[in-house]
Amino acid sequence: MDSGFTTRIQKEACIGCGLCTEVCPSRVLFLEAGKAEVLEADCLACGHCEAVCPENAIKAAGPTPWLRGFAGFEIPERPLPPGEFDAGNLVGLMLSRRSCRNFRDKEVGQEVLQDLAGVGVTAPSGTNSQALCFTVLSTRQAVVEWAEGIGNFFRRLNRLAGRPVLRLLLKALGRPELHNYYLNHYQSVQGALAEWEQKGVDRLFHGAPAVMIVSSSNNASCPAEDALLASQNILLAAHSLGLGTCLVGFAVAAMKKDPSLARMVGIPTDDTAYAVIALGYPSVKYLRFTSRKEPSLRFKA
């Protein structure tokens, strides 16, 4: 299959140092007559060779090469070598990000949303497949319309889960999911639906003015991991750009059971959505770090 990946070596510029052959994860680069050569068929186009070449003699690219600046911030001219970014600032950012459930009534601009998608694709992806799609609901109205669709799904689910004979019969037949849902979520979902209907309180997206759905092609080698790694990058970048975010697992679960919800917002048909991120400017400021569970850490020498 033609992946569309290309790795071009400018022979005149190549000095035959061999650094590219050392960093190539697929071992498709080799030296011949003092110049780098590539076996393109197995190349991932990960760009390690291009990034390491002291003579800038290599261009590695996927089918739709893309590298652009960001509208809201500048990136350094060169990659930061290991150890040259302040770990305290990085971990401070990680610790400062909190799930936001209190949003201001202020739209998130298109450029910011584009920047966040651009941040998403900086994440690693299995076999460099980069098969991500970012579907953005950029107005509160679009968010509310989708929330209505998801609300209808949970209304139907709660009607089923509210039937004890049905859920216990399914459980006896080895399908305990509905019973477990009843035990863990039925009551709170019932309450959230009532609040939505009676008071317009949005317990699903927490009143967010925008939502970003991160999906990945089912043909990718590690679609779930790719989408979730991209999502974490987006959460951190959003925080540094002044935005609050909240992952909404209820929306992901609803899409899994009812594919019409993914179609409703135009997610590609051969994609699966792994993360739904509520986004907006926060109306609450957090003043101190809070604790986490101690990591379970085991060493084996």
Ligand SMILES: Cc1cc2nc3c(=O)[nH]c(=O)nc-3n(C[C@H](O)[C@H](O)[C@H](O)COP(=O)(O)O)c2cc1C
């Ligand atoms: C996979 C996943 C799904 C989540 N789903 C929801 C959700 O549906 N609604 C919500 O309010 N928070 C959701 N959260 C946020 C968690 O509740 C939150 O991350 C956790 O309480 C820790 O708080 P923090 O994110 O502020 O550090 C989800 C988080 C993850 C990782």
